[in-house]
Amino acid sequence: MKQPLAPAALYPPFGQYSHGVKAAAQGILVTSGQLGVAPDGSVPEDAGEQARICFESIAAILREGGLSLAHIVRLNAFVTDRKYMPAYMKARDAALADCPVKPASTLVIVAGFSRPEFVVEVEATAVY
Numbered sequence: 001m002k003q004p005l006a007p008a009a010l011y012p013p014f015g016q017y018s019h020g021v022k023a024a025a026q027g028i029l030v031t032s033g034q035l036g037v038a039p040d041g042s043v044p045e046d047a048g049e050q051a052r053i054c055f056e057s058i059a060a061i062l063r064e065g066g067l068s069l070a071h072i073v074r075l076n077a078f079v080t081d082r083k084y085m086p087a088y089m090k091a092r093d094a095a096l097a098d099c100p101v102k103p104a105s106t107l108v109i110v111a112g113f114s115r116p117e118f119v120v121e122v123e124a125t126a127v128y
Helices: 047-064 082-095
Strands: 002-005 020-023 028-030 072-079 104-109 120-127
Touching: 020 072, 047 072, 047 082, 047 120, 072 082, 082 104, 082 120
Parallel strands: 072 104
Antiparallel strands: 002 020, 028 120, 072 120
């Protein structure tokens, strides 16, 4: 269903992601960007904890659609400062550790989100 693409002419990915993923699929599930807000409305100060919550939220959305994190073919992530990149990447790698094909992934530094306490946002595209 999914084939990782890693052309020999390209420098290897900088982390646990694929340069590209070819997916022969009938359906697609796209999440909205998920912020690091817990079900009780609290927002942890720690970027890694916010990222963990983002991935838990994405997993819940996928489960609601009958899918899992293994169905993700594309991640778009946003952080408000370079200092948050390692914490985000650690949370991403932990969330996707059991996925045999790592999704394509983009990480962008942005000026901010809807509320100043948010420092990480993640959106996913999954196929089935």
